[in-house]
Amino acid sequence: MANTAVQHDDHADHKPEGFFNRWVFTTNHKDIGTLYLVFSLVMFLIGGSMALVIRAELFQPGLQLVDPAFFNQMTTMHALVMIFGAVMPAFVGLANWMVPLMIGAPDMALPRMNNWSFWILPFAFTLLLSTLVSPGGGPAGGWTLYPPLSLQGGSNMAFVIFAIHLMGISSIMGAINIIATILNMRAPGVDLLKMPVFVWTWLITAFLLIAVMPVLAGAVTMLLTDKFFATSFFNAAGGGDPVMFQHIFWFFGHPEVYIMILPAFGIVSEIIPTFARKPLFGYQAMVYATASIAFLSFIVWAHHMFTVGMPLGGELFFMYATMLIAVPTGVKVFNWVSTMWQGSMTFETPMLFAIGFVIMFTIGGFSGLMLAIVPADFQYHDTYFVVAHFHYVLVTGAIFAIMAGVYYWLPKWTGQMYNETLGKWHFWLSTIFVNLLFFPQHFLGLAGMPRRIPDYNVAFADFNFWSSIGGFGFGLSQLLLVYIIVRCCLLKKGAKAEARSWEGARGLEWTLPSPAPHHTFTTPPTIRNSDLAHGDVTH
Amino acid sequence: MAHSLAYANPEPWQLNLSPGVTQTAENAYHAHMLVLWICVAIGVVVFGAMAISMVKFRKSKGAVPATWSHNTVAELIWTVVPVLLLIAMAWPATRYLIAQYDTSESEMTVKVTGYQWMWRYEYLGEDVGFTSRLDRESERIRQSGITPTLADNPNYLLDVDNALVLPTDTKIRFVITADDVIHAWWVPALGWKQDAIPGVINEAWTEIRQPGVYRGQCAELCGKDHGFMPIVVKAVPKAEYQNWLVAQKSGDTAAAARIASVAAVVGDEG
Numbered sequence: 001m002a003n004t005a006v007q008h009d010d011h012a013d014h015k016p017e018g019f020f021n022r023w024v025f026t027t028n029h030k031d032i033g034t035l036y037l038v039f040s041l042v043m044f045l046i047g048g049s050m051a052l053v054i055r056a057e058l059f060q061p062g063l064q065l066v067d068p069a070f071f072n073q074m075t076t077m078h079a080l081v082m083i084f085g086a087v088m089p090a091f092v093g094l095a096n097w098m099v100p101l102m103i104g105a106p107d108m109a110l111p112r113m114n115n116w117s118f119w120i121l122p123f124a125f126t127l128l129l130s131t132l133v134s135p136g137g138g139p140a141g142g143w144t145l146y147p148p149l150s151l152q153g154g155s156n157m158a159f160v161i162f163a164i165h166l167m168g169i170s171s172i173m174g175a176i177n178i179i180a181t182i183l184n185m186r187a188p189g190v191d192l193l194k195m196p197v198f199v200w201t202w203l204i205t206a207f208l209l210i211a212v213m214p215v216l217a218g219a220v221t222m223l224l225t226d227k228f229f230a231t232s233f234f235n236a237a238g239g240g241d242p243v244m245f246q247h248i249f250w251f252f253g254h255p256e257v258y259i260m261i262l263p264a265f266g267i268v269s270e271i272i273p274t275f276a277r278k279p280l281f282g283y284q285a286m287v288y289a290t291a292s293i294a295f296l297s298f299i300v301w302a303h304h305m306f307t308v309g310m311p312l313g314g315e316l317f318f319m320y321a322t323m324l325i326a327v328p329t330g331v332k333v334f335n336w337v338s339t340m341w342q343g344s345m346t347f348e349t350p351m352l353f354a355i356g357f358v359i360m361f362t363i364g365g366f367s368g369l370m371l372a373i374v375p376a377d378f379q380y381h382d383t384y385f386v387v388a389h390f391h392y393v394l395v396t397g398a399i400f401a402i403m404a405g406v407y408y409w410l411p412k413w414t415g416q417m418y419n420e421t422l423g424k425w426h427f428w429l430s431t432i433f434v435n436l437l438f439f440p441q442h443f444l445g446l447a448g449m450p451r452r453i454p455d456y457n458v459a460f461a462d463f464n465f466w467s468s469i470g471g472f473g474f475g476l477s478q479l480l481l482v483y484i485i486v487r488c489c490l491l492k493k494g495a496k497a498e499a500r501s502w503e504g505a506r507g508l509e510w511t512l513p514s515p516a517p518h519h520t521f522t523t524p525p526t527i528r529n530s531d532l533a534h535g536d537v538t539h
Numbered sequence: 540m541a542h543s544l545a546y547a548n549p550e551p552w553q554l555n556l557s558p559g560v561t562q563t564a565e566n567a568y569h570a571h572m573l574v575l576w577i578c579v580a581i582g583v584v585v586f587g588a589m590a591i592s593m594v595k596f597r598k599s600k601g602a603v604p605a606t607w608s609h610n611t612v613a614e615l616i617w618t619v620v621p622v623l624l625l626i627a628m629a630w631p632a633t634r635y636l637i638a639q640y641d642t643s644e645s646e647m648t649v650k651v652t653g654y655q656w657m658w659r660y661e662y663l664g665e666d667v668g669f670t671s672r673l674d675r676e677s678e679r680i681r682q683s684g685i686t687p688t689l690a691d692n693p694n695y696l697l698d699v700d701n702a703l704v705l706p707t708d709t710k711i712r713f714v715i716t717a718d719d720v721i722h723a724w725w726v727p728a729l730g731w732k733q734d735a736i737p738g739v740i741n742e743a744w745t746e747i748r749q750p751g752v753y754r755g756q757c758a759e760l761c762g763k764d765h766g767f768m769p770i771v772v773k774a775v776p777k778a779e780y781q782n783w784l785v786a787q788k789s790g791d792t793a794a795a796a797r798i799a800s801v802a803a804v805v806g807d808e809g
């Protein structure tokens with residue numbers, strides 16, 4: 001412990017006095033991380049409630065509960081809330097908490113900008129959600145906002161676009177902070193190719209964010225001017241092209257989905273070696289594979305548009321490029337499995353979620369490969385087969401990885417172990433219900449059920465019934481997560497956590513006390529290679 | 540003959556794509572099955588290795604962890620083999636796609652226009668055209684909030700007032716557009732869909748091998764009644780199609796309606 005930089009006086013753990021000073025004016029990466037994570041949990045529950053409205057209507061054929069226009073608002077808002085309010089902020093929260101700890105830095109490079117990156121979000125989402133209760137209603141053209149449909153609503157579209165701009169600014173500022181921190185503030189000895197994989201995945205994700213959030217901003221600004229200022233970017237009658245929106249949107253949109261999965265790859269790459277008690281297999285391959293995936297993510301966007309009427313050459317290019325992403329992604333999956341092979345595993349909750357991620361993300365990857373095959377995609381596109389694919393990669397993928405990370409690092413954040421029995425219940429209930437929810441949707445898509453419809457032919461009723469049961473089960477299971485967190489963090493019930501909270505854990509964060517003091521590494525630690533998970537320079 | 544008509548409607552508990560009634564649909568089905576089986580094989584290997592690990596390499600069983608973290612041969616194999624598998628899938632997919640784009644030597648052209656919320660069909664050069672909207676029975680049920688049943692309402696939301704009548708064994712070219720927002724025209728049995736975009740004309744073709752009734756739906760979110768603008772194709776032998784065309788042009792609505800009727804076709808209900 002001689003190389004930790006915790007001050008011996010309690011100044012290191014001295015938190016600001018007063019609620020406002022502590023939480024509204026914070027510049028501390030740990031508190032900002034907590035803010036992001038709490039915000040993300042609230043948004044997850046809100047987005048989840050919208051999904052339950054959808055599944056409630058789809059429980060039976062016939063239109064019993066909501067009218068089609070409101071149903072479309074629910075599908076649109078569910079996606080916007082989950083993508084921009086739940087998944088992305090959760091990953092940023094984990095980055096804020098863990099990146100400085102993992103590299104031996106005292107905080108993020110730009111702590112005041114960090115505060116602003118967070119506090120923009122509650123305002124942005126108040127604006128977005130307010131459209132649901134104001135005249136004209138919320139956006140109802142899908143989260144992908146394709147014109148001309150997205151321009152058919154009322155003036156509330158302006159609020160949606162403004163909210164998206166705010167979220168984009170938050171993400172860009174956060175990404176700048178991450179890059180500046182990782183490149184400039186690593187403690188001596190934390191070389192780039194010794195950094196934890198979670199730090200690598202966030203470094204690469206930050207570059208993706210800076211590259212594509214401005215593109216989204218451009219696309220929605222063109223929607224704004226088409227709607228309010230008589231431009232014709234996407235209006236054929238004025239000389240524009242509706243398809244151009246799709247190209248611009250998906251040039252953002254495809255890297256966006258990698259933004260939502262690369263940090264998940266990083267989390268899982270931290271957890272599996274810990275609980276297998278064995279080093280991560282192929283560290284350098286993991287880094288290079290992540291970089292390859294990020295590069296490829298820029299040249300595949302039109303696979304979201306295969307039925308739009310692109311020329312044959314374009315379709316073939318995008319088919320081949322999309323199929324290629326399977327190679328580095330496969331390498332990562334094989335490396336996780338190889339880490340498990342000949343390990344000595346225990347199956348605490350973080351490991352359960354991480355293993356569940358590897359299996360179920362791979363299933364989502366398989367349906368993704370199927371979607372890449374254009375002649376087949378002409379049958380899958382805009383059906384529930386696509387819905388099944390992206391929910392497997394985003395829910396059993398990204399969300400399960402986030403939960404894994406929360407369970408894994410909660411002892412470090414709070415000094416408390418969560419209740420392991422309850423954690424396992426949460427995992428198994430979530431896993432059973434999430435598969436009941438989404439697996440039948442593959443069959444619905446193959447049988448011909450389109451997306452974004454509030455009602456369907458009776459032949460689709462059976463799988464929709466079970467999917468809805470799964471939806472309600474999965475939703476209720478998340479209340480258990482809320483209880484686990486409240487019990488552990490607020491009620492402080494449970495065992496105290498050690499500095500090295502997990503036997504096989506390696507990395508700088510585990511050299512600090514649990515809970516980590518408010519200020520850590522205020523002087524750079526002296527790094528021994530054995531403190532780092534990848535300190536062995538030969539591997 | 541009856542088996543291909545059996546999938547003209549979706550089936551309860553249907554698990555898989557149907558091979559359909561055109562070469563394009565059959566190609567889509569084969570491309571799908573090839574990639575599916577390859578994924579199953581990879582899944583067996585990967586999930587099998589994980590299952591073995593989770594049983595054998597447990598601390599509770601006294602497993603001692605290995606210390607290796609590299610194996611260059613393995614890494615080479617699992618990079619090269621996937622590339623070979625991808626080529627094996629891309630090769631037929633490329634052939635199928637080239638065929639799907641070849642609209643040359645079509646024998647007739649149908650113009651499809653998407654509206655909020657119905658379709659319009661025009662037989663170019665024949666001066667025949669009509670709109671096709673959700674049938675009244677489906678409309679009644681969905682406005683009333685009652686729950687339809689398979690026995691009483693087998694074609695709920697998959698039925699229209701005027702079906703698109705087409706001849707079998709004829710290469711038919713489609714030109715597809717829209718009047719307001721983006722829609723998409725899709726009949727699973729034909730094997731493809733294309734977006735209907737205002738200001739853009741997309742092109743597609745089909746050749747239907749089997750007479751029958753084939754049902755589909757709009758496949759691009761187009762507003763509140765996106766789920767309520769289905770498509771019904773009635774494919775009839777060439778001679779019967781000619782009779783229908785003549786009846787349409789001469790205003791013999793009774794004769795036309797008889798040929799275009801989609802009620803109680805053999806095998807339609809599957």
